[in-house]
Amino acid sequence: MNITKWLLVIIILAATIFGLHSYKSSLQESAKAQAASMPEPAATVTSVKVKNISYQKHMQVSGEVQAFKFLMLNNELAGEIIRLNAASGSVVNKGQVLLELDHRDEDARLMAAKATLMLENQTLARNIELHKNRTISEEQVDQARAAVQIAQADISVIKTAIDKKILTAPFTAKVGIHTLEIGQYLDKNSQVLELVGVNDFTWVDFNLPQLYQELALGSTIKISPMNQTAEYEAKIIAIDPQLSRISRHLKYRAQIPSATLALKPNTLISVIVPISKQKTLASVPDLAIKRDALGSYVFILEASDKGSYRAKQVPVELGERQGEQVMILSGVAAGQLIANKGAFKLYPGMKVYLASEIVTASSDVAAKTPVADVSAK
Incomplete structure (x- = not known):
């Protein structure tokens, strides 16, 4: 009786297990059939071909425009202004009279000195004739000749004093703003006029830290006025022979034609200079890069069947960023x-399927100047 009950239980359990197995198998077959009837997951993206570009790392520093010539004109002698020919902000030519002080006293002394010279010349002439007749000694002739030379020296001293009261422009320049007026009295050694030379070139001085490679004389840099996006090329014309003792920076002077860019002295501008050798790197758009905790990747598209592609994830080492483009140090190759x-x-x-939009990487990068995100003074 007990055996019959146990056999019945075993048969029921076996039937249940077989039923469950059959049901699970039917579900799996149904899932496989359903999966076979559905298309494979795919994505549509735009593509880009990797291209190599010439790249050189740059840095941006501050520069200062220097005057071609600069002079603070002082008067050596005191006097009253009787002539003023230098309006504030005007351009004066080399040799032009700028300012003249009252020199009437010197004019009177000059007339007296000329009269004295004439008298001494007459005395010398008489003494020479008398000496020919042996009437006077040779010593008297020498004294008369010395008197003539002294009179000539007095005239030179007076003329020099007059010239010092007439100030002329030593070079073509622009006159700084001043408050001088005719009739104004100037004490000796007063600062009279400020002259800024006019030239066909603009000079820009800037400094670079010693840790960067030294620029060569004649090399090209780029300058950009503050609050402007335009860049202009300038050439280095001078390099300081020594580093600054305080900052350990090396000073450079660049030159740009004034017709290209005319700036006032002491203007602050941005200077973009190369700090590494030029090299060739691959470049891709920033949108093409996938980043996660394990690093940065791009997906290479490998041709598959019927116009589709397969995505292959490739790790890449990123370099500098230039606009929307990123330099790739390793991981991908051109093409x-x-x-x-x-x-x-x-x-x-x-x-993967490709959208109709096809973009060429780095089409405009080569025309731009890569600038590192650093600065120096």
Whole structure:
């Protein structure tokens, strides 16, 4: 009786297990059939071909425009202004009279000195005739000749004093703003006029830290006025022979034609200079790069069947960023097709279709100047 009950229980359990197994198998077959009837997951992205560009790391520093010539004109002698020919901000030519002080006293002394010279010349002439007749000694002739030379020296001293009261422009320049007026009295050694030379070139001085490579004389840099995006090329014309003892910076002077860029002295501008040798690097759009905790990647698109591609995840080492482009130090090579817009939704091995938009990487990068995000004074 007990054996019959146990056999019945075993038969019921076996039937239950067989039923469950059959049901699970039917579900799996149904799932496989359903999966076979559905298309493979795929994504549509834009593509870009990796291209190499010439790249040189630059840095931006502050520069200062220097005057071609600068002079603070002082008067050596005191006097009253009787002539003023230098309006504030005007351009004066070399040799032009700028300011004249009252020199009537010197004029009177000059007339007296000329009269004395004439008298001494007459005395010398008489003494020479008398000496020919042996009437006077040779010593008297020498004294008369010395008197003539002394009179000539007195005239030279007076003329020099007059010249010192007439100030002329030593070079073509612009006159600084001043408050001088005719009739104004100037004490000796007063600062009279400020002259800023006019030239066909603009000079820009800037400094670079000693840890960067020294620029060569004649090399090209770029300058950009503050609050402007335009860049202008300038050439280095001078290098300081020694580093600054305080900052350990090396000073350079660059030159740019005034017709290209005319700036006032002491203007602050941005100077963009190369700090490394030029090299060739691959460049891809920033949208093509996928970043996570393990690093940075791009998806190389490998051709598959029927116009589709397979996504292959490749780790890359990133370099400098230039606008929307990123330099790639390693991981990809020129000519490889990679996913661009939409790359974030890809995973390794995923089926990919290309959108109609095709973008060429770094098409404009070579024309731009890569600038490192550093600065120096």
